[in-house]
Amino acid sequence: MKGREAALTVAALAIGGIAGYMFGGGMHAREYALTAARPPASEPVRVRAAAAAMVDAEEFNEFAGTVQSRRVVQVSPQVMGRVREITVAAGDRVRAGQTLVVLDDQELQARVKQAEESVRAADAAAKAAEAGVEAARAAVRLAELELERQKATYAAGATPKAALDQAETALRTAAAALESANEQAKAAVRNRDAAVQNLDASRVMLSYTKIRAPMDGVAVDKYAEVGDIAVPGRPLLTIQSDIELRFEAPVSEACARRISVGMPAIVRVDAAGKSWDAVVQEIVPAMDPNSRSFLVRTNLPEPAGLKPGMFGRLRFACAPGRTLAIPSGAVIRRGQIELAFVASGGAARLRIIRTGRTIADRVEILSGLAAGEEVVLDPPANLRDGDPISVQTGGGGGKPPAEGTEE
Numbered sequence: 167m168k169g170r171e172a173a174l175t176v177a178a179l180a181i182g183g184i185a186g187y188m189f190g191g192g193m194h195a196r197e198y199a200l201t202a203a204r205p206p207a208s209e210p211v212r213v214r215a216a217a218a219a220m221v222d223a224e225e226f227n228e229f230a231g232t233v234q235s236r237r238v239v240q241v242s243p244q245v246m247g248r249v250r251e252i253t254v255a256a257g258d259r260v261r262a263g264q265t266l267v268v269l270d271d272q273e274l275q276a277r278v279k280q281a282e283e284s285v286r287a288a289d290a291a292a293k294a295a296e297a298g299v300e301a302a303r304a305a306v307r308l309a310e311l312e313l314e315r316q317k318a319t320y321a322a323g324a325t326p327k328a329a330l331d332q333a334e335t336a337l338r339t340a341a342a343a344l345e346s347a348n349e350q351a352k353a354a355v356r357n358r359d360a361a362v363q364n365l366d367a368s369r370v371m372l373s374y375t376k377i378r379a380p381m382d383g384v385a386v387d388k389y390a391e392v393g394d395i396a397v398p399g400r401p402l403l404t405i406q407s408d409i410e411l412r413f414e415a416p417v418s419e420a421c422a423r424r425i426s427v428g429m430p431a432i433v434r435v436d437a438a439g440k441s442w443d444a445v446v447q448e449i450v451p452a453m454d455p456n457s458r459s460f461l462v463r464t465n466l467p468e469p470a471g472l473k474p475g476m477f478g479r480l481r482f483a484c485a486p487g488r489t490l491a492i493p494s495g496a497v498i499r500r501g502q503i504e505l506a507f508v509a510s511g512g513a514a515r516l517r518i519i520r521t522g523r524t525i526a527d528r529v530e531i532l533s534g535l536a537a538g539e540e541v542v543l544d545p546p547a548n549l550r551d552g553d554p555i556s557v558q559t560g561g562g563g564g565k566p567p568a569e570g571t572e573e
Contacts, residue, residue, distance in 0.1 A: 209554070210512070210553075210554040210555055210556040211514070211546060211548075211549055211553055211554070211555050211556070212555075212556050212558055213507075213509070213514070213542045213543070213545065213546070213549070213555050213556070213557060213558065214542070214543040214544070214557070214558050215509045215540040215541060215542050215543060215557045216492065216493050216496065216540065216541060216543055217537075217538055217539065217540050217541075218490055218491070218492045218531060218535045218536065218537055218538065218539050218540075218541060219490070219491065219492075219537060219538075220488050220489065220490055220491075220537055221488065221489065221490075221491045221525060221528060222487075222488055223487050223488060223489045223491070223523065223525050223530065226481055226482065226483055226484065227418075227421050227481070227482065227483075227484040228479045228480065228481045229415040229416065229417050229418070229421075229462075229479065229480045229481075230415060230477065230478075230479055230480075231413055231414050231415025231416070231477075231478055231479065231480050232413070232414055232415075232474075232475060232476065232477060232478065233411055233412075233413055233435060233466070233472050233473065233474055233475065233476040233478060234411065234412055234413070234414050234463075234474055234475075235383075235406040235407050235408065235410065235411060235412075235474040236407060236410040236411065236412050237381060237383070237406065237407040237410055238404065238405075238406040238407075239380050239381065239383075239404070239405045239406070240401035240403070240404050241266060241267070241377060241379070241380070241401060241402055241403040241404070241405060242398065242399055242400060242401045242402060243267070243269065243374065243377060243396040243397065243398055243400075243402065244374040244398055245269065245274070245371055245374045245375065245396075245398065246395065246396065246397055246398060247269035247270050247271070247273075247274075247375060247395070247396055248269065248270040248393065248394070248395055248396070249267060249268075249269060249270075249390050249391065249392050249393060249394045249395075249396055249402070250268045250269060250270045250392065251267065251268040251392065252266070252267050252268075252388065252390065252391070252392060252402075252403075253265055253266055253267070253268070254266055254385045254388075254403070255385065255388065256385055256386060256387060256388050257384065257385065257386070258384070258385045259382075259383070259384055259385075260379040260382070260383060260384070260385055260405060261379060261382055262378075262379055262380065262381050262382050263378050263379060264378060264379045265376050265377070265378055266377050266378060266379055266385070266402075266403055267376075267377040267390070267396070267402050267403070268375065268376055268377075269374075269375040269376075269377070269396055270375070271372055271375040274368065274371050274372040274375060275372065277368045277371070277372075278365070278368045278369055278372055280368075281361065281364045281365035281367075281368040281369075282365055284361040284364065284365070285358070285361040285362055285364075285365050287361075288354070288357045288358035288360075288361040288362075289358050289361075291354045291357065291358070292351070292354035292355050292357070292358045294354070295347070295350045295351035295353070295354035295355075296351050296354075298347040298350060298351070299344070299347040299348055299350075299351045301347070302340065302343045302344035302346075302347040302348075303344055305340040305343060305344070306337070306340040306341055306343075306344050308340070309333070309336045309337035309339075309340040309341075310337055312333050312336065312337075313330075313333040313334060313336070313337050315333075316329050316330045316332075316333040317330060317333075377402065379405060380405065381405065381407065382407065382409075383405045383406050383407045383408065384405070384406060384407075384408050385403055385404070385405055386404050386405070386406050386474075387403065387404040388402070388403055389401055389402055389403065389404075390402045390403075406474055408473060408474060411466045411472055411474065412447070412463050412464060412465055412466055413433045413444065413463070413464045413465075413466055413478060413480060414461055414462070414463050415461075415462055415478075415479075415480040416454060416457055416459035416460065416461055416462075417459055417460050417461075417462045417480070418458070418459055419453065419458045419459060419460065421484040422449065422459070422460040422462065424484055425446055425449065425462070425482065425484070426446065426449075427446055427447065427448065427449060428445060428446060429445070429446045429482060430443065430444070430445060430446075430482065431443075431444045431445065431446055431464050431480055431481065431482035432444065432480075432481040432482065433464060433466060433478055433479070433480055433481075434478055434479045434481065435472060435476050435477070435478040436477065436478065436479075437476050437477065438471050438472055438476070440471075442466055442467055442468060443467070444464035444465050444466065444467065444480075445464060445465055446462060446463075446464055446482070447463050447464055447465055448462070448463040449461075449462050449463075450462075450463075462480065464480065489522070489523075489525070489530050489531075490530065490531045490535065490536075490537055491525055491528040491529060491530050491531060492506065492528060492529060492531055492535065492541050493527060493528055493529075493541075493543055494524065494527055494528060494529045495543050495544045496541040496542060496543050496544075496545075497519070497521060497529055498545065503518065504518070504519050504520060504521055504534075505517065505518060505519065506519050506534070506535065506541045506542070507541060507542035507545045507549060507551075508535070508539055508540065508541055508542075509540040509541070509542060509555060509557055510539075510540075512554055512555065512556075513552055513553065513554055513555060514542055514545070514549055514550075514551065514552070514553050514554075514555045515551060515552070516550075516551035517534055517535065518534055519531060519533065519534030519535055520532045520533045520534055540557070542555065
């Protein structure tokens with residue numbers, strides 16, 4: 167009967183020790199004797215040990231964000247007209263140059279025809295003016311020949327002075343007519359050029375009735391239906407690239423001050439079940455006054471399988487720091503309890519600890535150990551609290567790592 171009471175007392179003390187750790191907050195000074203009733207081993211157990219030491223550990227922060235397309239284009243008409251046809255729906259893939267929307271073009275077709283008629287008339291007028299120039303040139307040549315003949319006969323005394331004067335007057339008149347014909351021809355050419363330009367402009371306006379995709383992408387929004395009046399500047403569709411992607415996240419004011427363009431980051435997209443190494447590419451300098459945050463954009467090196475609008479998280483080191491850590495091989499997990507053997511006075515003492523982040527091959531110690539205390543690495547399965555131990559030298563045991571380094 168007394169033996170049973172003793173066993174119950176030991177169990178109560180063990181449970182009380184755990185409760186005291188969980189609720190008393192003093193676990194760094196407690197040692198957890200899981201096998202208090204078992205006598206310690208007689209022969210020392212050979213073990214390796216390493217010291218708990220302060221290491222560099224950057225403070226990482228996560229911010230929720232969204233996958234966004236680098237290129238988003240709102241397709242708007244350049245001329246007013248009634249929508250006659252929409253060839254795509256939201257979600258359809260489009261190719262650059264593909265016709266997306268067709269507007270009614272009857273009025274512009276009429277303008278083109280009228281411009282074509284104007285060009286033909288102006289061209290005919292220009293040709294007639296050129297013919298007039300040629301006729302005026304011929305008249306000048308005849309007047310010049312007649313003047314030369316009159317000069318010769320007048321010199322021989324066969325022609326009166328009046329005939330010579332008349333020939334000179336005829337030449338001046340022909341020259342004036344040629345000058346006038348040249349001016350008319352130039353005006354006709356200008357009119358023809360203006361008519362051609364008007365025709366080109368009318369044809370360009372007509373081409374605007376067929377609205378084409380500016381790039382490869384996906385139609386994500388449609389704002390018009392057949393029969394609606396399309397107005398310049400009012401979007402009909404939104405096209406976005408699903409290949410050129412980036413990640414955007416609002417970052418707190420305090421953390422945004424510590425990051426810079428080119429800084430490494432990690433993007434995690436839960437829907438894709440993947441993480442990507444990324445680089446901060448843009449920090450929008452304008453702060454959102456409501457959330458007190460700055461918009462940070464990173465690249466997505468391998469966007470396969472991602473879609474704009476997917477939720478994700480942006481993670482990067484917001485600030486450097488230092489923390490206490492031990493090699494991960496020294497941590498023992500039994501259920502929800504984390505333990506470590508401490509080499510103390512030639513014996514292994516089981517200690518309740520609480521761990522935090524994983525830092526390379528080490529584990530952060532939140533409580534239960536102090537800097538400089540040696541912990542047993544990869545403790546044997548038969549090692550018990552209070553067993554005598556012999557710490558092997560070399561192999562990373564015994565000496566703590568250099569200050570500020572990770573083992």
